[in-house]
Amino acid sequence: MAQNIFDCPQPDENGYFGEYGGAFLPPDLEPIMKNIAEEYEKIRKDPDFIAELTDLYQHYVGRPSPIFHARHLSEKYGTPIYLKREDLNHTGAHKINHTLGEALLAKKMGKKKLIAETGAGQHGVALATAAALVGLECDIHMGEVDMAKEHPNVVRMRILGANVVPVSHGRKTLKEAVDSAFGAYMADPDSQFFGIGSVVGPHPYPEMVRDFQSIVGVEAREQFQEMTGELPDNLVACVGGGSNAMGLFTAFMNDETVAMHGAEPSGRSLEEPGEHAATLTLGEPGIIHGFKTYMLKDEEGEPAKVYSVASGLDYPGVGPQHSYLKDIGRVQYGTVSDKEAIDAFFELSRLEGIIPAIESAHALAHAFNLAKANPDIGTILINLSGRGDKDIDFVAEKYGADYGI
C-alpha cells in the first residue's frame, strides 16, 4: 500500500469532528465504548493487524478494485468520467471493507459474537460474511416486514451461518431492529461486539469505519494518477450514512484542486417530509443514535420518517464528519430524485454494461447533473459503491415498463 489507511486525520480525543460526533450514551454503555475506543486506538497502529487486514483486502475481497474509464458516458456528458469499481468486491459492495475490520478487531478483543441490525440486509450479509471468515458467531436482528421483502438476503445470512433474529413488534422494520439488537447487545456487552454498518454511531465508530473504508481513496488516488498523470478534478459519491463517500474522500482531503460532491436522496419529493432522506440538505444539528450530527427531525424532535428508492440511503442522520465537512465547505452536498437515479441505473447498464446498485446510481445521476450544469467541470471520479444484482427484480417490476422490459 502506498499509504497506510490508518494515517488519516483523527477526531479529537472525545470523538468530535468540529462540533459533531462524540458519544451520548446511557451510563452503562460509557465504559464499554471507552474500552472499544482504547482497543481500536492500539490496534490501528499494530503492524500485525494492518498486515492481516491488508492481506484480506487483497486475497479475499479482491482489492485493489479497478478504476474504469467510462468512455460512452464521457462522450455523452462531454467530460471524462471514471468509476471506482467497488461493485467488483467480494459480496458486491464497499461494506465488506469495514465489516472485515470490525470482525478482526472483535476477534482480537476476545469477543465471541458479532451483533447488528439490518434493514435491507446488505449490512447483515457483509457482517455475516466477515463473521464466517474470522470465526465468530453472528446474530442479525431484522424486522419481520423487511425479512419478507428481502428474503434472498435472509437466506444468504443463514447459509453463511448467521442467526437471523426476527423482530415482531411495532412497524417491524429497521427502527425496531435497532432497538432489538441494542437490547440484546446490552444484555452481554462483554462477549459481543456491535458491528455498525456505516460511519455513524458513537465514538469510535465514525472514525473506525472511515479508516477501514479509506482504502478506497488510497487506491483510487494512486490509480488515477497512474492512468491520467493527474489527480481527478471531482469526486462524487452517494451518502446514506456516508461510509463509501468518506472512503473515497479521505485520501484526497488535502488536495485543494480536488472538488468533492456528496449525493443525498430527494426520493419522491424534497418538499414533503417523509418523502426524502436529504439529511444534510434539509436537516439541522441534533442527537441521533448516540452522536451529534445533522438530522431530519419530526415535530417532536425525534428522528423523522424518511424515504428513498435506495434502501441503503434512507437514514435520517449522517456520519458526523460529513456534517463537519459541509459546514467548512470542503464537500458540496446535492440531491438526486428516485427518477434521476433509476434513469442513471439504466444508462450505466446500457452504455457501459455495468448494472449498478440503486444507491450508487444516485452518485452517477449527481455526476451527470454536475456535468450538464458546468461544461468545464473537468474529470469526474465516481465511487460505484455496489452492484445492482440485489435490485434487478424490484427495478424490473416497478420501472420495467418505462424502459422496455
Ligand SMILES: *Cc1c(COP(=O)(O)O)cnc(C)c1O
Ligand atoms: C449500504 C450501501 C450504501 C450506503 O451506505 P454509506 O454508508 O452511505 O456508504 C451505498 N451503496 C451501497 C451499494 C450500499 O450497499
